[in-house]
Amino acid sequence: MIRPVLQDDAFLTDVDHATATQPEALHVWWLGQSGYLVAHQGTRLLLDPYLSNSLSEKYAATDKPHTRMTERVVAPECLRGISLITSSHNHTDHLDALTLRPLLATNPTAQLVVPTANLAFAAERLGSSTNLVGLGIGETATLGCVQVTAVPAAHDELLPCYVGYVLKIGSWTLYHSGDTLLYPGMPEKLAPFAPDIAFLPINGRLPERRVSGNLWGDEAARLAKVIGAKRAIPCHYELFTFNTEPPDLFIQTCDTLSQPYTVLCAGERVSFPLPPSDGG
Template sequence: MTGRLRERRFNGSLAEQLAKPSGSAERLLWLGQAGFVVDIAGCRVVIDPYLSDSLAEKYRGTQYPHQRMMPPPIEPTGLIGVDYVLCTHAHTDHMDPGTLPGLFAANPSARLVAPRAVRSAALERSGLSEERILLVNAGETLDLAEGLRLVATRSAHETLEQDNSGNHRFLGFMLESPHVKIWHSGDTIPFDGLVEEVKAMQPDIALMPVNGRRPELSSRGVPGNLTLPEAVDLSSAIGAGTIVAHHYGLFDFNTIGPELIDSVARSTVFPRLLRAREAIALEWAAS
């Protein structure tokens, strides 16, 4: 496929941007952390929305209080026109009980896609019935709509983890339309076989975490992710022409500076490196 992801700054609120139907254009809007709205193939897909203060409430008074560095760009009920919500795993900043019920109340026909290994958490946190949840494992595909396919890939949020039935606890998701392939890696670090698994799908755009990992956090139960250089190298290895860096700027104990991402972007020829930003729409333009 040929094309280019271009940045368009918009005025006004994210809710105003989403008030219009998704249409046929492909675009990405950042929700903070690992969260995105993806308009693709006439559908609106939301990935890993964290739009509450659930973690601040959970960890109040602890060493890592999880206070937000940026406010939610939108209320959960302001996310409208949604067809599918994808949660890559069950950590609260990806499958949030403070976000999902309101989001689904505002979108009564939307369905949740989640790892089969975290079925119980998906049911409990979303408040949905079984009929509105689609459970997948790595290697499985779902036809979400005409011209829109999802492929689940493995992720290692420091390690590859499976339940007793062999279902992976951490996933990535490839969204494939006739015009563009977008891969959200989920929270992951490099692991054997990842490049081969994803390269075969020929992604155009890779959405990757760049907050890295540190032993002092991992030892206290805060798993890490790709470093920025690892994300750039991985994107190059899988052949994605553009990488969108995210999973930064929300919690002060587990982030990197945006100026570092911008500095690397200026010096990176391939892949093209963009930084997920507020008030920026990333739009896919066919060439």
């Protein structure tokens, strides 16, 4: 079992220390799978967090066990000061009641952004629609200090229930792809956003996994390059033994393309003092 770089109290201490001593920087922590905590200028965001064992428990006695590879970084009820949470689609590792209910109990004013097509499903899963904000593909909303735009994702099809998000916070533009394959016109849709950071899955797709597909590592690296992402960060690996890939191919392709990247371990932070366009 992989142990996070920072976990539980040590993780929370790092979050509070980084945000207090460098509030002007952009701080990113990988929570595992596709989940990130992002903090900047007093605002804390959670992108597609999965912080429970619900899938391992659900599938324990089935022919597709979700055997966990990495320990949980932090209990969701311990995360405070969260103003915005995203869910890119309805799969449990992106919309998990056992993660989101305690998060929203601790952060009752936080807004949870979901695709408009998923509003009813999300309300049923969470038992409430109070904190939900629906965003259709191509729509933009300003929520507190963050501007959020929903963009298409193909998991495996281009459907309104699958989205990625472009988030603008301060001087930073972030692209969280959600679960997606490459699709026609994808670079043209994303390049105008000129993301400073692109969070991209690298676990690929294999028929025997019996799960919907994602980018392979080389595809993620090439996508980051073609959309002009100033930094790429890989995700969606090292959580379940049946559905993972090492980041080696992603790293190799980024190096070949001269695409800047950062590979994080679960519970690890990377901090950027300035957006790349400003010399950071």
